[in-house]
Amino acid sequence: MSTPRFLTLPPGVRSRYLETAVGTFAALEALPVSGVPERWPALLVPGLTGSKEDFIAVLQTLAQSGRQVVAVDMRGQFETSGPDDPGAYTCAALGNDVDVLAHVIGHGGPVHLVGHSFGGLVTREAVIDGRTRFASFTLMSSGPSSIVGPRERAGRIMMKELPEFGLESIWHTRMEPEALAAGVPDEIIAFLRKRLFANSQTGMFAMTGEVLSAPDRSEELTQVEVPTLVLYGEHDDGWPPKTQSEMARRLNAECVVVPGSAHSPAVEAPETTAAALTRFWNAAETRLPG
Template identity: 85%
Template sequence: MSTPRFLTLPPGVRSRQIETALGTFAALEALPVSGIPERWPALLVPGLTGSKEDFIAVLQTLAQAGRQVVAVDMRGQFETTGPDDSAAYTCAALGNDIDVLAQVIGQDGPIHLVGHSFGGLVTREAVIDGRTRFASYTLMSSGPAAIIGPRERAGRAMLSELPETGLEHMWHNRLEPEALSAGVPDEIVAFLRKRFFANSVTGMYRMTEEVLSAPDRCDELTQIDVPTLVLYGEHDDGWPPRLQSEMARRLNADCVVVPGAAHSPAVEAPETTAAALTRFWNAAESRRSA
Protein backbone atom coordinates (compact mmCIF):
# COMPACT_ATOMS: atom_id res chain seq x y z
CA MET A 1 0.00 0.00 0.00
CA SER A 2 1.41 3.40 -0.94
CA THR A 3 0.54 6.96 -0.08
CA PRO A 4 0.64 9.56 -2.91
CA ARG A 5 3.73 11.75 -2.77
CA PHE A 6 1.72 14.93 -2.20
CA LEU A 7 0.25 13.31 0.92
CA THR A 8 3.65 12.93 2.50
CA LEU A 9 3.41 11.24 5.86
CA PRO A 10 4.73 13.27 8.82
CA PRO A 11 7.57 11.84 10.94
CA GLY A 12 6.34 9.06 13.18
CA VAL A 13 3.42 8.19 10.87
CA ARG A 14 3.44 5.03 8.75
CA SER A 15 1.14 2.98 6.55
CA ARG A 16 0.25 -0.44 7.87
CA GLN A 17 -2.11 -3.33 7.42
CA ILE A 18 -4.14 -4.44 10.44
CA GLU A 19 -4.93 -8.14 10.42
CA THR A 20 -8.17 -9.16 12.13
CA ALA A 21 -10.43 -12.19 12.22
CA LEU A 22 -12.69 -10.34 9.76
CA GLY A 23 -9.97 -9.47 7.26
CA THR A 24 -7.24 -6.91 6.63
CA PHE A 25 -7.79 -3.18 7.08
CA ALA A 26 -5.60 -0.43 5.61
CA ALA A 27 -4.46 2.08 8.21
CA LEU A 28 -2.16 4.96 9.06
CA GLU A 29 -0.47 4.65 12.44
CA ALA A 30 1.27 7.38 14.44
CA LEU A 31 3.53 6.78 17.41
CA PRO A 32 5.39 9.11 19.80
CA VAL A 33 8.98 9.97 18.84
CA SER A 34 10.19 7.54 21.49
CA GLY A 35 8.19 4.79 19.84
CA ILE A 36 6.75 3.88 23.23
CA PRO A 37 3.15 4.95 23.93
CA GLU A 38 2.58 6.07 27.52
CA ARG A 39 -1.16 6.68 27.24
CA TRP A 40 -4.14 4.75 25.91
CA PRO A 41 -4.41 4.41 22.11
CA ALA A 42 -6.96 6.01 19.79
CA LEU A 43 -8.86 4.78 16.74
CA LEU A 44 -10.10 7.31 14.13
CA VAL A 45 -12.86 6.36 11.67
CA PRO A 46 -13.57 8.45 8.52
CA GLY A 47 -16.81 9.43 6.82
CA LEU A 48 -18.70 8.00 3.84
CA THR A 49 -16.58 9.24 0.93
CA GLY A 50 -13.50 9.77 3.07
CA SER A 51 -10.51 7.67 4.11
CA LYS A 52 -7.75 7.43 6.69
CA GLU A 53 -5.92 10.24 4.86
CA ASP A 54 -8.51 12.70 6.17
CA PHE A 55 -6.68 12.53 9.52
CA ILE A 56 -3.10 12.97 8.26
CA ALA A 57 -2.88 16.56 9.52
CA VAL A 58 -3.65 15.60 13.14
CA LEU A 59 -1.92 12.23 13.53
CA GLN A 60 1.55 13.45 14.45
CA THR A 61 0.28 16.05 16.93
CA LEU A 62 -2.02 13.53 18.61
CA ALA A 63 0.76 10.94 18.88
CA GLN A 64 3.20 13.40 20.46
CA ALA A 65 0.93 13.49 23.50
CA GLY A 66 2.13 9.94 24.16
CA ARG A 67 -0.33 7.77 22.25
CA GLN A 68 -0.56 5.27 19.46
CA VAL A 69 -3.10 6.78 17.05
CA VAL A 70 -4.57 4.73 14.22
CA ALA A 71 -6.78 5.96 11.35
CA VAL A 72 -8.43 3.30 9.18
CA ASP A 73 -10.24 2.82 5.91
CA MET A 74 -13.50 1.06 6.64
CA ARG A 75 -14.53 -2.03 4.71
CA GLY A 76 -14.96 -1.11 1.03
CA GLN A 77 -13.24 2.27 1.42
CA PHE A 78 -10.17 3.25 -0.62
CA GLU A 79 -7.42 0.73 0.29
CA THR A 80 -9.52 -1.69 2.36
CA THR A 81 -11.29 -4.21 0.17
CA GLY A 82 -14.88 -5.26 0.71
CA PRO A 83 -17.31 -7.85 -0.64
CA ASP A 84 -19.96 -7.28 -3.29
CA ASP A 85 -22.64 -7.81 -0.65
CA SER A 86 -24.68 -4.85 0.53
CA ALA A 87 -25.27 -6.48 3.92
CA ALA A 88 -21.57 -5.91 4.72
CA TYR A 89 -22.05 -2.12 4.63
CA THR A 90 -24.84 -1.48 7.11
CA CYS A 91 -23.99 0.61 10.17
CA ALA A 92 -24.35 -2.51 12.30
CA ALA A 93 -21.98 -4.59 10.15
CA LEU A 94 -19.40 -1.80 9.93
CA GLY A 95 -19.77 -1.18 13.66
CA ASN A 96 -18.88 -4.81 14.26
CA ASP A 97 -15.70 -4.22 12.24
CA ILE A 98 -14.88 -1.28 14.53
CA ASP A 99 -15.34 -3.48 17.60
CA VAL A 100 -12.88 -6.00 16.21
CA LEU A 101 -10.37 -3.33 15.13
CA ALA A 102 -10.54 -1.63 18.53
CA GLN A 103 -9.91 -4.90 20.34
CA VAL A 104 -6.89 -5.65 18.13
CA ILE A 105 -5.40 -2.16 18.38
CA GLY A 106 -6.15 -1.73 22.08
CA GLN A 107 -5.20 -5.32 22.87
CA ASP A 108 -8.51 -5.62 24.73
CA GLY A 109 -7.65 -2.61 26.93
CA PRO A 110 -9.20 0.90 26.94
CA ILE A 111 -9.10 2.77 23.64
CA HIS A 112 -10.34 6.20 22.55
CA LEU A 113 -12.78 6.15 19.61
CA VAL A 114 -13.49 8.95 17.11
CA GLY A 115 -16.10 8.80 14.33
CA HIS A 116 -16.22 11.51 11.66
CA SER A 117 -19.53 12.21 9.87
CA PHE A 118 -20.95 8.84 8.68
CA GLY A 119 -18.16 7.31 10.77
CA GLY A 120 -20.03 8.66 13.79
CA LEU A 121 -23.13 6.66 12.88
CA VAL A 122 -20.95 3.56 12.47
CA THR A 123 -18.88 3.95 15.62
CA ARG A 124 -21.90 4.53 17.84
CA GLU A 125 -22.96 0.97 16.97
CA ALA A 126 -19.75 -0.28 18.56
CA VAL A 127 -20.26 1.93 21.61
CA ILE A 128 -23.88 0.91 22.15
CA ASP A 129 -23.29 -2.83 21.77
CA GLY A 130 -20.99 -2.72 24.81
CA ARG A 131 -18.55 -5.37 23.60
CA THR A 132 -15.50 -3.09 23.65
CA ARG A 133 -14.04 -1.10 26.53
CA PHE A 134 -13.83 2.44 25.16
CA ALA A 135 -11.90 5.02 27.17
CA SER A 136 -13.87 7.82 25.46
CA TYR A 137 -16.04 8.50 22.44
CA THR A 138 -15.95 11.49 20.08
CA LEU A 139 -18.60 12.34 17.50
CA MET A 140 -16.86 14.64 15.00
CA SER A 141 -19.16 16.52 12.61
CA SER A 142 -21.78 13.83 13.02
CA GLY A 143 -25.40 13.86 14.13
CA PRO A 144 -28.12 12.06 16.06
CA ALA A 145 -29.89 10.56 13.03
CA ALA A 146 -30.03 10.73 9.23
CA ILE A 147 -28.15 13.60 7.61
CA ILE A 148 -30.17 16.60 6.42
CA GLY A 149 -29.67 19.68 4.27
CA PRO A 150 -27.27 20.00 1.31
CA ARG A 151 -25.51 16.72 1.99
CA GLU A 152 -28.82 14.89 2.19
CA ARG A 153 -29.66 16.21 -1.27
CA ALA A 154 -26.23 15.17 -2.55
CA GLY A 155 -26.73 11.69 -1.11
CA ARG A 156 -30.10 11.27 -2.78
CA ALA A 157 -28.61 12.43 -6.07
CA MET A 158 -25.88 9.81 -5.66
CA LEU A 159 -28.46 7.05 -5.16
CA SER A 160 -30.30 8.07 -8.30
CA GLU A 161 -27.14 8.39 -10.42
CA LEU A 162 -25.05 5.39 -9.39
CA PRO A 163 -27.21 2.57 -10.84
CA GLU A 164 -27.65 4.32 -14.19
CA THR A 165 -24.46 6.24 -14.84
CA GLY A 166 -21.84 4.73 -12.53
CA LEU A 167 -18.81 6.40 -10.98
CA GLU A 168 -17.40 7.92 -14.18
CA HIS A 169 -20.40 10.15 -14.83
CA MET A 170 -20.61 11.26 -11.19
CA TRP A 171 -16.94 12.15 -11.08
CA HIS A 172 -16.68 14.00 -14.39
CA ASN A 173 -20.02 15.81 -14.22
CA ARG A 174 -20.33 16.68 -10.55
CA LEU A 175 -17.51 15.86 -8.16
CA GLU A 176 -14.51 16.97 -10.23
CA PRO A 177 -16.11 20.28 -11.33
CA GLU A 178 -17.06 20.99 -7.70
CA ALA A 179 -13.48 20.39 -6.55
CA LEU A 180 -11.97 22.54 -9.30
CA SER A 181 -14.41 25.40 -8.73
CA ALA A 182 -13.49 25.33 -5.04
CA GLY A 183 -9.83 25.85 -5.96
CA VAL A 184 -8.62 22.42 -4.85
CA PRO A 185 -5.01 21.92 -6.10
CA ASP A 186 -4.57 19.57 -9.05
CA GLU A 187 -2.56 17.02 -7.08
CA ILE A 188 -5.28 16.79 -4.43
CA VAL A 189 -7.94 16.43 -7.14
CA ALA A 190 -5.88 13.54 -8.54
CA PHE A 191 -5.87 11.87 -5.12
CA LEU A 192 -9.61 12.43 -4.67
CA ARG A 193 -10.20 10.80 -8.05
CA LYS A 194 -8.03 7.81 -7.18
CA ARG A 195 -9.80 7.40 -3.85
CA PHE A 196 -13.28 7.78 -5.32
CA PHE A 197 -12.78 5.08 -7.95
CA ALA A 198 -11.16 2.73 -5.42
CA ASN A 199 -14.33 2.60 -3.31
CA SER A 200 -16.69 -0.36 -3.52
CA VAL A 201 -19.70 0.74 -5.59
CA THR A 202 -21.91 -1.64 -3.63
CA GLY A 203 -20.54 -0.27 -0.39
CA MET A 204 -20.93 3.35 -1.42
CA TYR A 205 -24.56 2.78 -2.42
CA ARG A 206 -25.51 0.97 0.79
CA MET A 207 -23.64 3.36 3.06
CA THR A 208 -25.41 6.27 1.37
CA GLU A 209 -28.72 4.57 2.07
CA GLU A 210 -27.65 4.18 5.69
CA VAL A 211 -26.65 7.82 6.21
CA LEU A 212 -29.99 8.91 4.71
CA SER A 213 -32.10 6.65 6.92
CA ALA A 214 -30.21 6.36 10.23
CA PRO A 215 -32.46 6.41 13.30
CA ASP A 216 -31.91 8.59 16.35
CA ARG A 217 -30.01 6.52 18.94
CA CYS A 218 -29.13 9.22 21.48
CA ASP A 219 -31.28 7.65 24.19
CA GLU A 220 -29.35 4.40 23.82
CA LEU A 221 -26.02 6.21 23.91
CA THR A 222 -26.92 7.89 27.19
CA GLN A 223 -27.16 4.45 28.77
CA ILE A 224 -23.46 3.79 28.07
CA ASP A 225 -21.01 4.98 30.71
CA VAL A 226 -18.33 6.52 28.48
CA PRO A 227 -17.02 10.11 28.40
CA THR A 228 -18.37 11.66 25.21
CA LEU A 229 -17.33 14.68 23.13
CA VAL A 230 -19.27 16.34 20.32
CA LEU A 231 -16.88 18.32 18.10
CA TYR A 232 -17.81 20.21 14.93
CA GLY A 233 -16.90 23.19 12.79
CA GLU A 234 -18.79 26.44 13.24
CA HIS A 235 -19.70 26.39 9.52
CA ASP A 236 -20.59 22.68 9.26
CA ASP A 237 -22.69 22.01 6.14
CA GLY A 238 -23.50 18.43 7.16
CA TRP A 239 -25.64 18.16 10.26
CA PRO A 240 -26.42 21.77 11.28
CA PRO A 241 -24.33 23.09 14.20
CA ARG A 242 -27.49 23.77 16.24
CA LEU A 243 -28.49 20.11 15.86
CA GLN A 244 -25.07 18.90 16.98
CA SER A 245 -25.15 21.26 19.94
CA GLU A 246 -28.55 19.89 20.94
CA MET A 247 -27.20 16.35 20.57
CA ALA A 248 -24.35 17.18 22.96
CA ARG A 249 -26.88 18.42 25.49
CA ARG A 250 -28.98 15.27 25.15
CA LEU A 251 -25.88 13.10 25.60
CA ASN A 252 -24.57 15.20 28.51
CA ALA A 253 -21.40 15.39 26.45
CA ASP A 254 -18.59 17.91 26.24
CA CYS A 255 -19.00 20.17 23.22
CA VAL A 256 -16.29 21.90 21.17
CA VAL A 257 -17.01 24.23 18.25
CA VAL A 258 -13.97 24.67 15.99
CA PRO A 259 -13.71 28.26 14.71
CA GLY A 260 -13.37 28.65 10.95
CA ALA A 261 -13.94 24.97 10.22
CA ALA A 262 -16.78 23.40 8.25
CA HIS A 263 -17.47 19.65 7.94
CA SER A 264 -13.86 18.41 8.26
CA PRO A 265 -12.19 20.01 11.30
CA ALA A 266 -9.22 17.62 11.17
CA VAL A 267 -8.42 18.97 7.69
CA GLU A 268 -9.55 22.59 8.04
CA ALA A 269 -8.26 23.33 11.57
CA PRO A 270 -5.90 20.49 12.52
CA GLU A 271 -4.07 22.13 15.42
CA THR A 272 -7.27 23.26 17.14
CA THR A 273 -8.87 19.86 16.56
CA ALA A 274 -5.84 17.92 17.82
CA ALA A 275 -5.59 20.11 20.92
CA ALA A 276 -9.27 19.59 21.73
CA LEU A 277 -9.00 15.82 21.32
CA THR A 278 -5.86 15.62 23.45
CA ARG A 279 -7.42 17.65 26.26
CA PHE A 280 -10.53 15.48 26.19
CA TRP A 281 -8.59 12.22 26.10
CA ASN A 282 -6.31 13.27 28.96
CA ALA A 283 -9.31 14.28 31.07
CA ALA A 284 -11.09 11.00 30.30
CA GLU A 285 -8.06 9.01 31.37
CA SER A 286 -7.74 11.02 34.58
CA ARG A 287 -11.40 10.40 35.42
CA ARG A 288 -11.05 6.71 34.66
CA SER A 289 -7.94 6.43 36.84
CA ALA A 290 -9.66 8.27 39.69
Protein backbone atom coordinates (compact mmCIF):
# COMPACT_ATOMS: atom_id res chain seq x y z
CA MET A 1 0.00 0.00 0.00
CA SER A 2 1.31 3.45 -0.94
CA THR A 3 0.61 6.44 1.28
CA PRO A 4 0.77 9.78 -0.57
CA ARG A 5 2.84 12.31 1.35
CA PHE A 6 0.29 15.09 0.89
CA LEU A 7 -2.96 15.57 -0.97
CA THR A 8 -2.96 19.31 -1.66
CA LEU A 9 -1.86 19.81 -5.26
CA PRO A 10 1.41 21.71 -5.65
CA PRO A 11 1.62 24.80 -7.92
CA GLY A 12 1.50 23.84 -11.58
CA VAL A 13 -0.39 20.58 -10.91
CA ARG A 14 -4.09 20.25 -11.74
CA SER A 15 -6.77 17.59 -11.85
CA ARG A 16 -8.25 16.83 -15.24
CA TYR A 17 -10.01 14.14 -17.24
CA LEU A 18 -8.55 12.69 -20.41
CA GLU A 19 -11.08 11.82 -23.09
CA THR A 20 -9.96 8.87 -25.23
CA ALA A 21 -11.41 6.44 -27.73
CA VAL A 22 -11.67 3.81 -24.97
CA GLY A 23 -13.15 5.98 -22.23
CA THR A 24 -12.47 8.83 -19.82
CA PHE A 25 -9.50 8.67 -17.44
CA ALA A 26 -8.94 10.73 -14.29
CA ALA A 27 -5.51 12.32 -14.23
CA LEU A 28 -3.17 14.74 -12.51
CA GLU A 29 -1.24 16.91 -14.93
CA ALA A 30 1.88 18.94 -14.18
CA LEU A 31 3.28 21.59 -16.51
CA PRO A 32 6.46 23.69 -16.40
CA VAL A 33 6.19 27.02 -14.62
CA SER A 34 6.25 28.73 -18.01
CA GLY A 35 3.34 26.56 -19.10
CA VAL A 36 5.22 25.69 -22.30
CA PRO A 37 6.65 22.15 -22.41
CA GLU A 38 9.94 21.99 -24.31
CA ARG A 39 10.67 18.30 -23.81
CA TRP A 40 8.77 15.10 -24.51
CA PRO A 41 5.90 14.35 -22.09
CA ALA A 42 5.69 11.57 -19.52
CA LEU A 43 2.90 9.18 -18.52
CA LEU A 44 2.92 7.66 -15.01
CA VAL A 45 0.83 4.55 -14.22
CA PRO A 46 0.20 3.47 -10.59
CA GLY A 47 0.08 0.08 -8.91
CA LEU A 48 -2.78 -2.22 -7.96
CA THR A 49 -4.16 -0.53 -4.84
CA GLY A 50 -2.74 2.87 -5.75
CA SER A 51 -3.82 5.84 -7.84
CA LYS A 52 -2.50 8.94 -9.57
CA GLU A 53 -2.07 10.55 -6.13
CA ASP A 54 0.90 8.25 -5.44
CA PHE A 55 2.91 10.52 -7.78
CA ILE A 56 1.87 13.88 -6.26
CA ALA A 57 5.22 14.38 -4.52
CA VAL A 58 7.23 14.11 -7.77
CA LEU A 59 4.98 15.79 -10.34
CA GLN A 60 6.04 19.39 -9.82
CA THR A 61 9.75 18.53 -9.78
CA LEU A 62 9.47 16.40 -12.91
CA ALA A 63 7.63 19.15 -14.79
CA GLN A 64 10.28 21.72 -13.88
CA SER A 65 12.64 20.03 -16.31
CA GLY A 66 10.44 21.37 -19.11
CA ARG A 67 7.85 18.71 -19.80
CA GLN A 68 4.21 17.82 -19.33
CA VAL A 69 3.86 15.00 -16.80
CA VAL A 70 0.59 13.10 -16.45
CA ALA A 71 -0.32 10.53 -13.79
CA VAL A 72 -3.52 8.54 -14.32
CA ASP A 73 -5.94 6.24 -12.54
CA MET A 74 -6.19 3.03 -14.54
CA ARG A 75 -9.55 1.67 -15.62
CA GLY A 76 -11.59 0.81 -12.50
CA GLN A 77 -9.21 2.65 -10.17
CA PHE A 78 -10.35 5.45 -7.83
CA GLU A 79 -11.76 8.24 -10.08
CA THR A 80 -11.68 6.32 -13.37
CA SER A 81 -14.77 4.18 -13.84
CA GLY A 82 -14.64 0.62 -15.13
CA PRO A 83 -17.05 -2.09 -16.29
CA ASP A 84 -18.08 -5.25 -14.45
CA ASP A 85 -16.39 -7.37 -17.12
CA PRO A 86 -13.27 -9.06 -15.65
CA GLY A 87 -11.79 -9.17 -19.16
CA ALA A 88 -11.38 -5.39 -19.06
CA TYR A 89 -8.72 -5.72 -16.35
CA THR A 90 -6.18 -8.09 -17.87
CA CYS A 91 -2.66 -6.74 -18.35
CA ALA A 92 -3.24 -6.81 -22.11
CA ALA A 93 -6.51 -4.83 -21.90
CA LEU A 94 -5.03 -2.27 -19.51
CA GLY A 95 -1.92 -2.09 -21.70
CA ASN A 96 -4.14 -1.13 -24.61
CA ASP A 97 -5.48 1.72 -22.48
CA VAL A 98 -1.88 2.85 -21.94
CA ASP A 99 -1.28 2.89 -25.71
CA VAL A 100 -4.36 5.05 -26.20
CA LEU A 101 -3.46 7.41 -23.35
CA ALA A 102 0.09 7.82 -24.66
CA HIS A 103 -1.27 8.77 -28.08
CA VAL A 104 -3.55 11.39 -26.52
CA ILE A 105 -0.84 12.84 -24.29
CA GLY A 106 1.92 12.77 -26.89
CA HIS A 107 -0.27 13.67 -29.89
CA GLY A 108 1.32 10.75 -31.72
CA GLY A 109 4.88 11.66 -30.68
CA PRO A 110 7.25 9.99 -28.20
CA VAL A 111 6.21 9.68 -24.55
CA HIS A 112 8.25 8.63 -21.51
CA LEU A 113 6.43 5.77 -19.77
CA VAL A 114 6.63 4.81 -16.09
CA GLY A 115 4.85 1.86 -14.47
CA HIS A 116 4.85 1.38 -10.69
CA SER A 117 4.49 -2.15 -9.27
CA PHE A 118 1.49 -3.80 -11.03
CA GLY A 119 1.56 -0.75 -13.31
CA GLY A 120 4.93 -2.02 -14.53
CA LEU A 121 3.36 -5.29 -15.70
CA VAL A 122 0.63 -3.29 -17.45
CA THR A 123 2.90 -0.75 -19.13
CA ARG A 124 5.30 -3.37 -20.47
CA GLU A 125 2.37 -4.76 -22.47
CA ALA A 126 2.13 -1.41 -24.26
CA VAL A 127 5.88 -1.38 -24.88
CA ILE A 128 5.97 -4.95 -26.21
CA ASP A 129 2.96 -4.60 -28.51
CA GLY A 130 4.91 -2.01 -30.51
CA ARG A 131 1.95 0.20 -31.38
CA THR A 132 3.33 3.26 -29.60
CA ARG A 133 6.70 4.95 -29.91
CA PHE A 134 7.93 5.42 -26.35
CA ALA A 135 10.83 7.74 -25.61
CA SER A 136 11.80 5.58 -22.64
CA PHE A 137 10.40 2.97 -20.28
CA THR A 138 10.81 2.84 -16.49
CA LEU A 139 9.87 -0.15 -14.34
CA MET A 140 9.47 1.29 -10.83
CA SER A 141 9.38 -1.30 -8.04
CA SER A 142 8.13 -3.89 -10.51
CA GLY A 143 9.35 -7.34 -11.43
CA PRO A 144 9.72 -9.74 -14.34
CA SER A 145 6.72 -11.92 -13.47
CA SER A 146 4.18 -12.58 -10.70
CA ILE A 147 4.75 -10.90 -7.35
CA VAL A 148 6.29 -12.90 -4.52
CA GLY A 149 6.78 -12.74 -0.78
CA PRO A 150 4.46 -10.94 1.66
CA ARG A 151 2.60 -9.08 -1.08
CA GLU A 152 1.91 -12.37 -2.85
CA ARG A 153 0.44 -13.75 0.38
CA ALA A 154 -1.68 -10.61 0.82
CA GLY A 155 -2.88 -10.94 -2.76
CA ARG A 156 -3.96 -14.55 -2.28
CA ILE A 157 -5.90 -13.56 0.84
CA MET A 158 -7.60 -10.83 -1.20
CA MET A 159 -8.60 -13.36 -3.85
CA LYS A 160 -10.26 -15.50 -1.17
CA GLU A 161 -11.98 -12.70 0.75
CA LEU A 162 -13.09 -10.28 -1.96
CA PRO A 163 -15.92 -12.40 -3.46
CA GLU A 164 -17.48 -13.05 -0.05
CA PHE A 165 -16.61 -10.03 2.09
CA GLY A 166 -15.85 -7.32 -0.46
CA LEU A 167 -13.56 -4.32 -0.06
CA GLU A 168 -14.63 -3.88 3.59
CA SER A 169 -12.58 -6.91 4.55
CA ILE A 170 -9.42 -5.59 2.86
CA TRP A 171 -9.78 -2.26 4.62
CA HIS A 172 -10.51 -3.51 8.14
CA THR A 173 -8.15 -6.50 8.22
CA ARG A 174 -5.13 -5.11 6.39
CA MET A 175 -5.04 -1.56 5.06
CA GLU A 176 -6.43 0.35 8.06
CA PRO A 177 -4.35 -1.54 10.67
CA GLU A 178 -1.19 -1.04 8.55
CA ALA A 179 -1.86 2.69 8.23
CA LEU A 180 -2.55 3.11 11.96
CA ALA A 181 0.56 1.15 12.90
CA ALA A 182 2.65 3.38 10.62
CA GLY A 183 1.29 6.53 12.26
CA VAL A 184 -0.37 7.81 9.09
CA PRO A 185 -2.26 11.09 9.72
CA ASP A 186 -6.04 10.89 10.02
CA GLU A 187 -6.68 12.88 6.84
CA ILE A 188 -4.51 10.51 4.82
CA ILE A 189 -6.24 7.48 6.32
CA ALA A 190 -9.57 9.03 5.30
CA PHE A 191 -8.24 9.44 1.76
CA LEU A 192 -6.96 5.86 1.62
CA ARG A 193 -10.38 4.58 2.68
CA LYS A 194 -12.17 6.77 0.15
CA ARG A 195 -9.79 5.60 -2.59
CA LEU A 196 -10.17 1.91 -1.81
CA PHE A 197 -13.97 1.97 -1.79
CA ALA A 198 -14.05 3.93 -5.05
CA ASN A 199 -12.30 1.06 -6.84
CA SER A 200 -14.21 -1.42 -8.95
CA GLN A 201 -14.43 -4.63 -6.91
CA THR A 202 -14.50 -6.63 -10.13
CA GLY A 203 -11.41 -4.78 -11.31
CA MET A 204 -9.60 -5.26 -8.00
CA PHE A 205 -10.27 -9.00 -8.07
CA ALA A 206 -9.23 -9.40 -11.71
CA MET A 207 -6.08 -7.28 -11.38
CA THR A 208 -5.03 -9.16 -8.25
CA GLY A 209 -5.32 -12.37 -10.26
CA GLU A 210 -3.13 -10.81 -12.95
CA VAL A 211 -0.34 -9.76 -10.56
CA LEU A 212 -0.36 -13.26 -9.03
CA SER A 213 -0.07 -15.06 -12.38
CA ALA A 214 1.93 -12.74 -14.65
CA PRO A 215 4.42 -14.57 -16.92
CA ASP A 216 8.01 -13.46 -17.41
CA ARG A 217 8.10 -11.40 -20.62
CA SER A 218 11.64 -10.08 -20.22
CA GLU A 219 12.87 -11.82 -23.34
CA GLU A 220 10.17 -10.12 -25.43
CA LEU A 221 10.96 -6.77 -23.83
CA THR A 222 14.62 -7.06 -24.82
CA GLN A 223 13.52 -7.16 -28.47
CA VAL A 224 12.10 -3.63 -28.19
CA GLU A 225 14.59 -0.86 -28.79
CA VAL A 226 13.66 1.58 -26.05
CA PRO A 227 15.88 3.04 -23.30
CA THR A 228 14.87 1.21 -20.13
CA LEU A 229 15.37 2.00 -16.44
CA VAL A 230 14.74 -0.31 -13.49
CA LEU A 231 14.25 1.77 -10.33
CA TYR A 232 13.41 0.40 -6.89
CA GLY A 233 13.87 0.99 -3.17
CA GLU A 234 16.67 -0.76 -1.34
CA HIS A 235 14.12 -2.23 1.08
CA ASP A 236 11.45 -3.18 -1.47
CA ASP A 237 9.00 -5.69 0.01
CA GLY A 238 7.33 -6.47 -3.32
CA TRP A 239 9.67 -8.07 -5.80
CA PRO A 240 13.01 -8.63 -4.02
CA PRO A 241 15.72 -6.09 -4.92
CA LYS A 242 17.93 -8.96 -6.13
CA THR A 243 15.19 -10.05 -8.55
CA GLN A 244 14.81 -6.53 -9.92
CA SER A 245 18.57 -6.12 -10.26
CA GLU A 246 18.78 -9.38 -12.22
CA MET A 247 15.88 -8.24 -14.41
CA ALA A 248 17.76 -5.02 -15.18
CA ARG A 249 20.79 -7.06 -16.23
CA ARG A 250 18.68 -9.26 -18.50
CA LEU A 251 17.07 -6.20 -20.07
CA ASN A 252 20.41 -4.42 -20.45
CA ALA A 253 18.70 -1.59 -18.58
CA GLU A 254 20.00 1.11 -16.31
CA CYS A 255 19.43 0.33 -12.64
CA VAL A 256 18.84 2.82 -9.82
CA VAL A 257 18.45 1.76 -6.19
CA VAL A 258 16.79 4.43 -4.04
CA PRO A 259 18.36 4.51 -0.55
CA GLY A 260 15.97 4.28 2.40
CA SER A 261 12.96 3.53 0.21
CA ALA A 262 10.78 0.44 0.14
CA HIS A 263 8.07 -0.30 -2.44
CA SER A 264 7.02 3.28 -3.26
CA PRO A 265 10.06 5.46 -4.09
CA ALA A 266 7.92 8.31 -5.48
CA VAL A 267 6.25 8.59 -2.05
CA GLU A 268 9.13 7.67 0.26
CA ALA A 269 12.01 9.44 -1.52
CA PRO A 270 10.44 11.86 -4.02
CA GLU A 271 13.43 14.12 -4.64
CA THR A 272 15.82 11.24 -5.30
CA THR A 273 13.24 9.52 -7.50
CA ALA A 274 12.44 12.67 -9.48
CA ALA A 275 16.13 13.41 -10.01
CA ALA A 276 16.78 9.88 -11.29
CA LEU A 277 13.83 10.02 -13.69
CA THR A 278 14.73 13.47 -15.01
CA ARG A 279 18.34 12.47 -15.65
CA PHE A 280 17.25 9.27 -17.40
CA TRP A 281 14.62 11.03 -19.52
CA ASN A 282 16.98 13.80 -20.58
CA ALA A 283 19.66 11.27 -21.54
CA ALA A 284 17.15 9.20 -23.49
CA GLU A 285 16.10 12.24 -25.50
CA THR A 286 19.67 12.90 -26.57
CA ARG A 287 19.92 9.35 -27.95
CA LEU A 288 16.71 9.32 -29.96
CA PRO A 289 15.99 11.16 -33.22
CA GLY A 290 13.19 13.73 -33.38
